[in-house]
Amino acid sequence: MRVLFAGGGTGGHLYPAIALAEVLESRGDIPIFVTGDRSVEDRAFRASSWLRFAIHAAGLTTGSVWRRLRGLLSQPFALWRAWRIVRRVRPDHIVATGGYVAFPVGLVAALTRRQLVLVEPNAIPGRVGRILARWAKGVIALDPDRLHTPRARAVRAGIPVRRAFLHIERRQPDDQPVLLVVGGSQGARRLNETLPGLPSVVKCSTVIHVTGPGNLEAARDAWSTHPDVNVELIEYADDMPALYARADLAIARAGAATIAELGAARLPAILVPYPFAADRHQDANAAKFVEWGGGCVVSESDQFADELDQALKLWIGPDTRRAAIERLEGEKERFDPEALLDVLEDVR
Template identity: 30%
Template structure:
C-alpha cells in the first residue's frame, strides 16, 4: 500500500501522523509512505529524524479576518495544488491522510479531486478552518473527541481517537529507579509544551518552595528551552531540596507518564490524548493564545466527566495553583476518581482503529 500523509504547523498535527506511520510500518513493513509538508518547517525536521520520505511545498496561513494577505494565500494554494497533483501522479497513492494544519489543504483537496480516497484527522474538540474546508471533500473524518461529531457530516465521521495515545500506552515501561525517581514518593509532572508558557511558569516557580518541603513527593518541571535559563536563575535562591527536578526538555515523556500521580499541563489535543490513554489525574491550564480558544474546549470535555481540574490562565496564581495541587495529591480518593474518569475519555487503541478505517476504505 502507498500512503501520502500531510500535516504541520504544530507538533499536535505532526506527531499523530508519525505515530500512525510507525504503526502502519510495524503491521506491514512494505507500506510506502510519503509525507508532504511545508518546506523548512518542523515537520521536515521530524520526518528526517524518523527516516520518512518528505517533500516540501510552499504554503501560507489563511487569516480569519479580511486582509490582502489572503489573496497571496489563495495564489500560493493554487500553485501548491498544481504541484501536489504532479506528486500524486508520480507516487500513485492508494490513500491520502491529512492530520491538520493549513499545509494539508492542497494535498487532501488535490487527492479528492483526483478521486483518491482521503481521510482527515481532527485532534481538537472544535475543528479548525482547514478541516472544516476539507470535510466537504474527504471520504472519512477521523475524530479524537466524540463532541467533534456535531461539526461534521455524521455519515463520514468515525471516532478513532488520537494515534499518539496508543504510542504512549505501548511504550516500554522503565522502573522508577532507572529514571532516578524514588519508589515511595508521588510524582508530580509539570510541563507547558515545547515552548513553555512564561506567565504560567512564574506561578509554578513560586509554588516550588512549598512543594519542595514535602518529603512524600517529587516534582519534575519541564520549562521549555526558551524559559529554562530564566527559571533556573529565579529559583537559585530558593534552596530547593533534591525532590525538585527542573529540566528544559525531556525525551522520555511516555515513561514519565507511566509513573506520574498528577500532571499539570496545557490542554493541547495530543497531550490530552496521551494522558487520558493512561488515565493520569490532571490540572489543566488551557492556553488562551490559541485559535478559537480550542484548548479550553478540549479541557472542558475532560473536566465535564470528572477526569481533570481546570484553572484558566487569567485566574491563575501561586496560591490557587499550590492549593489545588496539594488538595489533589493529599486525597487518595480524589486521585482515584480523577484517574478512573480521565481514562474514560482515552482511546488507547487509536492506531488500530485508524488502521481499520484505512483498510476499510482501500
C-alpha cells in the same frame, strides 16, 4: 499500501499522524509525510526514516495584513507542490491531520478523487478540518458531531496516540508525587514563571519541568530561588512516553496531542489552556479531558497563581489521583491507533 499523511504546525497535527504511521509500518505498509517547514516538524521527525516532503503553507485569516497577503501568495505554489507530490507518490489513501499544509494536499485528494481520511484532533475543528470534512470518505475526530461529513462512510470518535503511551504502567499513588510540567511543543511562558513560587510544589518529590524551546535559562533562574525543590529542567523532550511513565501528576497546556497522551497514559492532570488559541479550542479540549474524569482546568486569570496552587494541593492527594486513573482506564480505546485505523479499511 501507501498512505500519505499531510499535516503540521503543532504537535497536535503531527503526533496523531505519527501514531497511525507506526502501526501501518508494523503491518508492512508504507507511510509517507507532507509537513510544513518549521522547526517543530524537524524535531518531530529527526529520529525517523520515513520519506517526508516539506511544503511552505501559511494561513489566510490571522495576523497582520502583510501576513495574510503572504499566506495568500503562498497558496498557488503550495497547491502545485502538493499536486506534484501526490502524482509522484500515488498513495492509496491521503490522511489529512490539520494545519495549513493539510489544505493543499487535501484539496488535491478531492480534485483527483483519491480516498481522503480526515483526522481532526481538536474538540473545536479548525478551518482546514471543517473544509476538508466535506470531501472526506473517513473521519477520526475528537468530536465528530462538530463536523459536516456528507461523504464519510466511516466515522470514529478518538485521537490516535503512539502505542508507547498506552503501555505505561501507573504506580500506586502516594502523597509525594512526581510532577511533570509541560507546555506542549511551544512551551508556556506564564506557567514557567508561576510554578516555582507555588507553596504546594514543595510537596512533590520531584518536578520534571519541560520548559519549551528558548525558555530553559529563564526557568533555571526562576527555580534557583527555590533550592528546597528537586527540579529536573528539560528544554525539549524527544521521549515523552518515558517522562509520562515517571510522572504521577501533570500540569500541562490542553493541546490535542497533550490531552490524548495524558488520557492514554492514564496520567491525572491540571490543564491550563492557552488563552489565545484559535476559537479557544484548548478550552474545549480541556473540557473533554475533564469529562473523561482525568483532571481539572485552571485558566490564566488574575488569580492564576492562587488557583493553580489550590488545584495542585487537591491533586497531590493520592485518593484524588487514584480515582482519576481508574476513570481514564475506561477511555483507553479512544486513543488506540490500531482500532482507529479500521477507518482506512472501511473506505476502500
